[in-house]
Amino acid sequence: MLTFEEKLHIIETFPELQRKDISLGRVNFHFEESVQDKKIVVQNLHPNGNGFVFAGHLPYKQRDKKGLVNIRDYSEAELRELLEQAIAYLSKEPAGIEKEEEAADCEGTWVGRNQQELTLVREDQLWNVYAGSNLEECFESPVEAERYLREEGFRKKR
Template identity: 70%
Template sequence: MLTFAEKLAIIESFPQLQRKDVSLGRVNFHFEESVYDRKVVVQHLHPNGNGFVYAGHLSPSMTDKKGMVNIREYSEEELRTVVEDSIAYLSHFEEAEEMVDEFADLEGVWIGPEKQELTLAQEDLLWNIYAGVNLEECFESPIEAERYLLEEGFHKKKG
């Protein structure tokens, strides 16, 4: 396991990131040029070696509900890769456009735990969730939309 100082040195080697000290000796790193609302790439890097990196580019099964991965046990190569990928993901809407085809099967009706129905629709670069004709939620990424639906107990309607 890398030490706090080693992780800090690796993350600080990315000039695109801005360090923000937070409580309890923890450190966040922001990517101010993000084309999305999300700016935090590294969250709560702690002196004990624990910390999180935003990984919206990964499937929801590989991240927590906020799209973060725990980097406690990451090697130098793994840490560099996940930070690079996070910055790349947050840098380009074009990547979101490429994902549209890959995630087209997410569109349609989703059924909730109490048989309620929500509709996920890709519109331009946004992924919108509707309850009937009312807009319920709006996401910039199909991964975020899917994560939301799964967290709320919904599953894709078959057929």
């Protein structure tokens, strides 16, 4: 496992990331040139070596609900690759749904393999997935919501 100092050194070799010291000795790194809403690439890097990197480019099952992966046990090569991929992902406009009219097309009922149904609804600034009246997931964009539904085996009901 890399130490906190080793992880800091690796992350600081990426000139496009700006360090932001936060509480309890933790550090965030921001990518201000991001063309997406997400700006924090490294989150809560802790002196104990724990921390998270945004990985919206990875399949939903490989990251947490916020799109982060834990880098506690990453090697130098793995960390560099993850950071490169995160920066590349945040440098591109989201693929797929790009216009408001097209985003509205993904709203509605989605059907799974066993005929279970989920509903995708835009509410305020979020895209929410419901199972009946229960909120299952929240997303900041229709692209993320649609990607999640497709990865989970759901298709838009026509």
